[in-house]
Amino acid sequence: MNRARAAWMVLFALCASQAWAGTPNGATIAQQGNGHGVAPCMACHGGDGGGQGAAGFPRLAGLPQAYLRKQLDDFANGTRVNATMQPVASGLSDAERDALAEYYSKLPIPMSAPSPAPAGDAAQAGQKLATRGNWTASLPGCEQCHGPGGIGVGDHFPPLRGQSAVYLSNQLHAWQQGSRRNDPLQLMQSVAAKLSEADIAAVSAWYAAQPAMPPKEPQP
Known part of the structure; x- marks a missing residue:
């Protein structure tokens, strides 16, 4: 009985560790891509998630998690059309979209200077x-x-x-x-x-x- 219980505990721990290891990491995807054809998000949105204003790439850092997740879903299903983002969103799994949305929502807002005020x-x-x-x-x-x-x-x-x-x-x-x-x-x-x-x-x-x-x- 003890041996059987020990064997089950080892098996449970192994499965749990494999499941944990397979959980997508938002920071990794943002900085390195997902390893399946999706490029790093930072290439367009910056290492700090602050975006690239002149190129029209928005700030993602500090935006609501549910909003970010919805935008990824909408890029993938075509209700938001963008030639750059559609293949990215379509190449992400549900778990990867969740991980990215959580990661960017928790990034501190970069303290960059705002654009010059209009006159x-x-x-x-x-x-x-x-x-x-x-x-x-x-x-x-x-x-x-x-x-x-x-x-x-x-x-x-x-x-x-x-x-x-x-x-x-x-x-x-x-x-x-x-x-x-x-x-x-x-x-x-x-x-x-x-x-x-x-x-x-x-x-x-x-x-x-x-x-x-x-x-x-x-x-x-």
Whole structure:
């Protein structure tokens, strides 16, 4: 009996250790890829997860875990279209997507300097759209969903402040063109359709000039 019990304990420990060894590591995937054709995330999003603003690669560090996981799923299923991210997301297993989302959500937000603030009419237009919207066009302010200053709220409304103007502009155009359609209740598709090119440039530049901060937890 003792020998049988000991044998079962050894077998259990072996299986547990193999299962643990097979658990994907988000840091490893981010820095080295997954070993099955997916390149390291840091090649585009930086070693600290801060992104590459000029190239339009967003900051991932400190974004909500559930939001990051949903974006990976949506890239894979085509509700968010991007030629770079679709093969990456499709090449990741469920467990690898979970590991990456958790890893980036727990990274500290890099303390990089924000983009230069817009000036003149562009600054006023960007701030007005961000904080008050344009109610004559039935356009709410961005902070109605994304929180004061675009800090982000919960898992569905990500931070806008601290992301690059290139990235924010690209996303607003993607909503307009329908290559991104993974928003709750199609809110962003409706908002983006009412923005002019000047609006997009102004509000993107205004948010890019705001320093990044952790997102706000929604109130119960």
